[in-house]
Amino acid sequence: MKNFEPEIVAFCCHYCAYTAADMAGSKRLSYPPNVKIIRVPCTGKVDALHMMRAFEKGADGVYVAGCLEGDCHFKNGNTRAGQRVAYVQKILEDLGIEPQRLEMIMMSAGMGERFARTAFEFTEKIRELGPCPVKPIKK
Numbered sequence: 001m002k003n004f005e006p007e008i009v010a011f012c013c014h015y016c017a018y019t020a021a022d023m024a025g026s027k028r029l030s031y032p033p034n035v036k037i038i039r040v041p042c043t044g045k046v047d048a049l050h051m052m053r054a055f056e057k058g059a060d061g062v063y064v065a066g067c068l069e070g071d072c073h074f075k076n077g078n079t080r081a082g083q084r085v086a087y088v089q090k091i092l093e094d095l096g097i098e099p100q101r102l103e104m105i106m107m108s109a110g111m112g113e114r115f116a117r118t119a120f121e122f123t124e125k126i127r128e129l130g131p132c133p134v135k136p137i138k139k
């Protein structure tokens, strides 16, 4: 779709992805303004309803970015988040929505480059998919 600018919601763990976003900023690495960050204390706090709500409110793509495996400050919040993401991907598929619109990503606080690259790659992937079929009509 021509001129389609996807809206992306990124639920970012305070201890890793959010800090990585900060790191990207301090290294002057740019990432697409399409990505709107929601800081959470741990990805384990991101519920399936939060992910679904983001789509309902107009997101074309959503990702949950947590600590690397074994590094979650709350023991296994990132593992639980990964399970919820897989669960919601299945729901999306059942609804006829591409499950690739939702992803679980893991990174450490020092991975500023990875944060910026992920934001670019995910935005491009969603741009190729086009607008989410459940996107509310703007008045």
Ligand code: FES
Residues within 6 Å of the ligand: 013, 014, 015, 016, 041, 042, 043, 044, 065, 066, 067, 071, 072, 073, 074, 075, 076, 077, 078
């Ligand atoms: Fe980062 Fe749990 S503290 S994912």
